[in-house]
Amino acid sequence: MMMKDWIATDLDSTLFTRAWQADDAVAATWNALEDGSRQPSSWMRAATHRLLAALAHSFALVPVTARDMDSFARVEVTGLHLRGPAVVANGAIILGWDGLPDPEWEAVMTERLAPWESRLHDFCAWLAEKSRGLARARLVPGPGGLPAYLVAKATVEWWRTPEARDMIAAMDWLDCRVEVLGSELQVLPPGVGKRGATLEVQRRWFAGQPPLLCMGDMPLDLEFMRLGGLLATPTGSTLDLSWPASAVSAVAV
Ligand SMILES: [Mg+2]
Structure with a gap:
């Protein structure tokens, strides 16, 4: 039931x-x-x-x-x-009662995420360079082998420095949502x-x-x-x- x-x-x-x-x-x-x-x-x-x-x-x-x-x-x-x-x-990704990725949602999200793949790779490389390696950026795997979003880890204190704030403000993130959550920065494409x-x-x-x-x-x-x-x-x-x-x-x- x-x-x-x-x-x-x-x-x-x-x-x-x-x-x-x-x-x-x-x-x-x-x-x-x-x-x-x-x-x-x-x-x-x-x-x-x-x-x-x-x-x-x-x-x-x-x-x-x-x-x-x-x-x-x-x-x-x-x-x-x-x-x-x-x-x-x-x-x-959403999982159904069987614990497996739902194929319908996978189709929806694959279509949404495909146009963002190369942009997310660019953001990742840019963050690594501009932060002088202090922010460890990576792409989180999503559906269909595409990246779901970007996460960059540093210390809570570093994200609060003028250097980090200026760096984030300097990038045109297009329509992505950019949030610092504790020790990490998340960049979510629209629809995620x-x-x-x-x-x-x-x-x-x-x-x-x-x-x-x-x-x-x-x-x-x-x-x-x-x-x-x-x-x-x-x-x-x-x-x-x-x-x-x-x-x-x-x-x-
Ligand atoms: Mg939490």
């Missing part, structure tokens, strides 16, 4: 983090070791795991993540089904995003019914989070810190 009630949730820094290595933390993502074994690379708080395991009895848990297929495959949390439906690669793909998941597999609850940690996540009836973010997340402090003090008074 197909569940109609669902929860849409970002993964990294919303449910998972590398920092929570408490004794009772639950492993969430895994790295393969050379000897064929594997070790956890991020964790979920035990209480969060209990909450999600309880919710999973009544709701489908739909990941909405920037992870590509390879890094999404490294997500495995005991007792939670997170394989699909899912939004992967910032919406460039978590919201559009989450709407497609809603239409295709949940009879058009919006998610009851949406969770995320970045201001950009709000775009898909606002599809839900309830919004949640971890205390101290970038999204939490972006909410006006005056609203908090008004409530406190």
Whole structure:
């Protein structure tokens, strides 16, 4: 029987983090070791795991993540089904109930992304050169062998320097969306995003019914989070810190 009630949730820094290595933390993502074994690379708080395991009895848990297929495959949390439906690669790929990329969406996104392939390669090379190698830029694989979007990693502090800001301002990014999210810069071609793909998941597999609850940690996540009836973010997340402090003090008074 197909569940109609669902929860849409970002993964990294919303449910998972590398920092929570408490004794009772639950492993969430895994790295393969050379000897064929594997070790956890991020964790979920035990209480969060209990909450999600309880919710999973009544709701489908739909990941909405920037992870590509390879890094999404490294997500495995005991007792939670997170394989699909899912939004992967910032919406460039969606997975159905079978956990496989949806061919209809793949056709749509391949057509959208094909014209951007060479531009994204150019952006990548330009960023590497202009940042003097301080921003490590790469293209995230999407459908049909095309890049889904560009991500460039540096330190949080470096992205705040005048050098980094001037560099970003100097480029004509055409119609792409350019955002600095913590330690990384993301460049998303038009038509790529978590919201559009989450709407497609809603239409295709949940009879058009919006998610009851949406969770995320970045201001950009709000775009898909606002599809839900309830919004949640971890205390101290970038999204939490972006909410006006005056609203908090008004409530406190
Ligand atoms: Mg996140």
